Amino acid sequence: MNVRLNLDTETVDQCELDAPLCLSRQTTVADALGQMKEANSATVLICKDEKVLGIFTERDALKLLATGASFDVPLEECMTPDPVILHAQDKVGKAIHLMVEGGYRRLPIVDDNGKPAGVIKMEAIMHYLVEHFPTVIHTLPPEPHQTTESREGA
């Protein structure tokens, strides 16, 4: 199997996507942080009429937590507007290149109508590699560190 060929032909929607957590511009950061924790989601898409206006990630949250800024502000003041977005039919290779070169850890994915279909994160790419390539990854033992305390035998 040719990895390059696969990454150039397989589309991002074949990876395991996270369900998009879509909130409005007026949602407060405090509310968003609570919902991110509850949904176990590192990404909020700020949407209006099913279109993506901005993105607010774990990283943006961290900056606010570190500076002790108020959480009682609307998301639109802290989001990154007009984020880089992938189309569901974009190739896995494109997602990898964007993550490496653009420094993104997660990218929103939209369908033909521009409606959010999910978020692809770096962990999903790693999982895709394990699922698809090469046999060696598959044949590795399922449990990390199957270590014996001491060598057996005389």
Add this chain to the structure above:
Amino acid sequence: MIVCPYCASENIAGSDHCVGCGQPLDDTHLAPPSSPVEESLLRDRVSALSPPEPITVDASTPVGEVLKLIVDRRIGCVVVAEGKRPLGIFSERDALRKLNVSAPALSSHPVSEFMTPKPQTLVASAKIAFAVQRMDLGGYRHLPIVDREGDLVGIISARDILRHLTEAMDREG
């Protein structure tokens, strides 16, 4: 001494399977890589990623300081260490999950309360494929790299691995 082709554990001569990871100690049964990308996964070792030295903090460091450090240094995590021994990892994910809106109230608490303890580590001679598998199993974005004594020598990220793969893809043309 036989060095495991997967995880680089040292095994006594004559062993069939690695004591570290349970894999067979020869990799001759593997299909030959069909492309430079496969080859880079199968053959290259973590050392090829040139793991940088991790930023470390003591277990008693207030978590508020650690948050500032992660933002200022533009990193995704710090390794909590005692001397050179890794005790845990504190990542931005830990910040969101465990501190969240309580961050200001908890900022003086020691980072050890919120870190993910006993991190998965690898030696620099482990295969990149092994690192990919470990990251996927644990859902980690970072793996501390240690020497044979377990002392911290570096750290690698999922992005480092993806970068390595894209370089192999570019070589493939």
